[in-house]
Amino acid sequence: MTSITLMDSILPAEHRERLMGIAREVSFDTGTRLFEEGRRADRLWIVRTGVVALDLYVPGRRSPVIESLGHGELIGWSWHFPPYVWQFGAQVTHPVRAWEFDALAVREMCAADPEFGRAVAVWVGRVVAHRLHAARVRLLDLYGLHGSGNHS
Numbered sequence: 131m132t133s134i135t136l137m138d139s140i141l142p143a144e145h146r147e148r149l150m151g152i153a154r155e156v157s158f159d160t161g162t163r164l165f166e167e168g169r170r171a172d173r174l175w176i177v178r179t180g181v182v183a184l185d186l187y188v189p190g191r192r193s194p195v196i197e198s199l200g201h202g203e204l205i206g207w208s209w210h211f212p213p214y215v216w217q218f219g220a221q222v223t224h225p226v227r228a229w230e231f232d233a234l235a236v237r238e239m240c241a242a243d244p245e246f247g248r249a250v251a252v253w254v255g256r257v258v259a260h261r262l263h264a265a266r267v268r269l270l271d272l273y274g275l276h277g278s279g280n281h282s
Contacts, residue, residue, distance in 0.1 A: 140249075140252060140253045140256055141249055141250070141252075141253045142249060145245075145246050145249045145250070148239065148246060149231070149236070149239075149250070150229065152231060152232065152235050152236070152239075153176075153229035153230065153231060154229065154230045154231075155178075155227070155228075155229060155230075156175070156227070156228055156229075156230045157225065157226060157227045157228070158180075158222045158225070158226045158228070159222065159225055160222055160223060160224060160225055161221065161222060162221065162222040162226075163219065163220070163221050164182065164205065164206075164220040164221065164222065165206070165216045165219060165220050166216065166219050167185075167186065167187045167216050167217065167218055167219045168187075168215060168216065169215065169216050170214060170215060170216075171206060171208035171209040171214045171215055171216045171233060172209065172214070172232070172233050172234070173206065173209065173230055173231065173232060173233055174204065174205065174206040174207075174209050174230075174231050174233055174236065175204075175205040175206060175228040175229065175230050175231070176202065176203070176204055176205070176228060176229045176231075177199055177200055177201055177202065177203050177205060177226060177227075177228050178201065178226075178227040178228055178229065179201060179225075179226065179227045180200070180222065180224045180225050180226030180227060180228075181198050181199065181200050181222070181223045181224040181226070182198070182199045182200075182205050182220050182221065182222055182223065182226060183195045183197075183198050183199075183220070183221050183222075183223045184196045184197045184198075184199065184218045184219070184220055184261070185218060185219045185220070185221065186218055186219070186265060186269070187219065193219060194268060194269070194272050195268070196218060196261070196264055196265045196268050196269075197261060197264040197265075197268070198223065204253075204254070204257050205220055205228070206220070206233075207254050207257050207258050207261065209233035209236070209237075210233075210236075210237070210250075210251070210254045214233065218261070218265075236250065
């Protein structure tokens with residue numbers, strides 16, 4: 131499955147430019163936890179370089195990595211949907227340079243301009259669909275019953 135990046139045609143150029151107008155450049159070292167599942171989602175990032183692993187809390191087990199995100203990919207979508215709580219965790223696995231955005235500022239931009247808001251919603255929605263599919267596939271791979279397939 132291919133990734134959904136900011137540079138895709140999902141978000142038109144004029145909306146990308148508006149969004150990038152509030153970006154702040156940040157960097158994170160390997161091992162940095164960007165966020166924890168269940169905590170307040172108040173930021174989002176777009177990866178410039180490096181890799182961030184999304185993981186999922188599984189009681190009694192090590193948190194499996196659901197997906198690794200790299201150049202151009204959105205880190206975080208939970209900021210877009212109430213109650214604004216992270217649905218996954220995220221940890222830097224290779225040093226990251228990224229653009230960081232204040233979630234409240236992006237939501238306010240979306241509310242002020244319905245066309246911009248719709249474009250962002252479609253982009254984030256596609257990311258959510260992709261991530262949920264990736265989580266399902268990864269969890270089936272990790273915890274599915276072996277030998278449960280059709281034996282014709």
